[in-house]
Amino acid sequence: MSLGKGDFIDKVKSKKQTSKYTISLSFYTEHASERKVDIVLTNNRVPITGGAGFIGSHLIDVLITMEANIIILDNLSSGSLNNIKQHLDNQNLTFIHGDLLNPADVARAVDGCEIVYHLAANPEVRIGSISPDIHYKQNILATYNLLEAIRKAGTVNTLLFASSSTVYGEASKVPTPEDYAPLEPISVYGASKLACEALITAYAHTYGFKAIIYRLANIVGTRSKHGVIHDFIQKLKKNPKQLEILGDGTQSKSYLYVADCVEAMLLGLEKSSKSVEIYNVGSEDQITVKEIAKIITQEMGLKNVKFTYTGGVDGGRGWIGDVRNMLLDVNKLKSLGWKPEHNSKQAITKTIKELTRQQV
Numbered sequence: 001m002s003l004g005k006g007d008f009i010d011k012v013k014s015k016k017q018t019s020k021y022t023i024s025l026s027f028y029t030e031h032a033s034e035r036k037v038d039i040v041l042t043n044n045r046v047p048i049t050g051g052a053g054f055i056g057s058h059l060i061d062v063l064i065t066m067e068a069n070i071i072i073l074d075n076l077s078s079g080s081l082n083n084i085k086q087h088l089d090n091q092n093l094t095f096i097h098g099d100l101l102n103p104a105d106v107a108r109a110v111d112g113c114e115i116v117y118h119l120a121a122n123p124e125v126r127i128g129s130i131s132p133d134i135h136y137k138q139n140i141l142a143t144y145n146l147l148e149a150i151r152k153a154g155t156v157n158t159l160l161f162a163s164s165s166t167v168y169g170e171a172s173k174v175p176t177p178e179d180y181a182p183l184e185p186i187s188v189y190g191a192s193k194l195a196c197e198a199l200i201t202a203y204a205h206t207y208g209f210k211a212i213i214y215r216l217a218n219i220v221g222t223r224s225k226h227g228v229i230h231d232f233i234q235k236l237k238k239n240p241k242q243l244e245i246l247g248d249g250t251q252s253k254s255y256l257y258v259a260d261c262v263e264a265m266l267l268g269l270e271k272s273s274k275s276v277e278i279y280n281v282g283s284e285d286q287i288t289v290k291e292i293a294k295i296i297t298q299e300m301g302l303k304n305v306k307f308t309y310t311g312g313v314d315g316g317r318g319w320i321g322d323v324r325n326m327l328l329d330v331n332k333l334k335s336l337g338w339k340p341e342h343n344s345k346q347a348i349t350k351t352i353k354e355l356t357r358q359q360v
Helices: 054-063 081-087 103-110 125-129 132-153 188-207 228-238 258-271 289-299 344-357
Strands: 008-010 021-028 034-041 045-049 069-074 093-097 115-118 158-164 210-216 218-220 242-245 255-257 276-281 306-309
Touching: 045 054, 045 103, 054 069, 054 081, 054 258, 069 103, 081 093, 093 103, 103 132, 115 132, 125 188, 132 158, 132 188, 158 188, 158 258, 188 210, 188 276, 210 258, 218 258, 218 344, 228 242, 228 289, 228 344, 242 289, 255 258, 255 344, 258 276, 289 344
Parallel strands: 045 069, 045 115, 069 093, 115 158, 158 210, 210 276, 218 255, 242 306
Antiparallel strands: 008 093, 021 034
């Protein structure tokens, strides 16, 4: 399917609704535990920026089972219609091939809506050291445009934002809680996410809507098109005898399976009551890059693979702005009843199986 900017797939015949009603969602996790989410709305239009992307498409897989009408705004720069192809004929889905840098596209997406999920961003941390303007435009300016559309629409009461663990920089306290300070990001990407948080917080307080900010660890799973797992698989497909590892391989980070992330985002929406709420979202353990490399070669059935290390920058980092040690304190979210079903190793192993089946 080929779409031009401004084109949209609209399967929804919308009606203005004036009475409040509750959208209820019950779904079962992989360990057969049930989660139920109740969300009270007067309007059932729910826009998701970046909805054709990795996390966004998984969120839609769940939300589409509700009675909500989903509006996706995505420029397909990193997302793909393949991620949502199973829903394109659904009468409750509207896809707008637009851009957050185009205010007209944003205004159309949020018109008359109460809840907005803001997931769109440029996810490539490394590019910030080469072209910092990309993160400024695609993260900060894009978020500003969305906030302006929300302000002018006057109907949005809740904005949910996908931020990042990179806002903490090299935290001296690990696991790192939400109230850790000072926040000193070491990448332009992390700085752009922190700037977005500040804008969202100010707009929420000034214009009277609720903001829920999720600081995400490394989220992994099927449909992911970037990150260490994807990169390693691609390298090993090209050369199954040798794997280049950025840095010294000792970088230690938290990895969370995407289904656990989606559950956290839904629970935060249901349980949050403050004007601005911030949640860490991640697993409760860490794993090194070298360990990930070993798991991938094993899952791909490769033997005697030679690992080579670039040595990295600034004490073994994989790239400028790479956080060497990251683990989030998720006790705040756990106090609401959430708990990740996969640890880092399980999330990585499951993702490798899925991505290799997809022939990424």
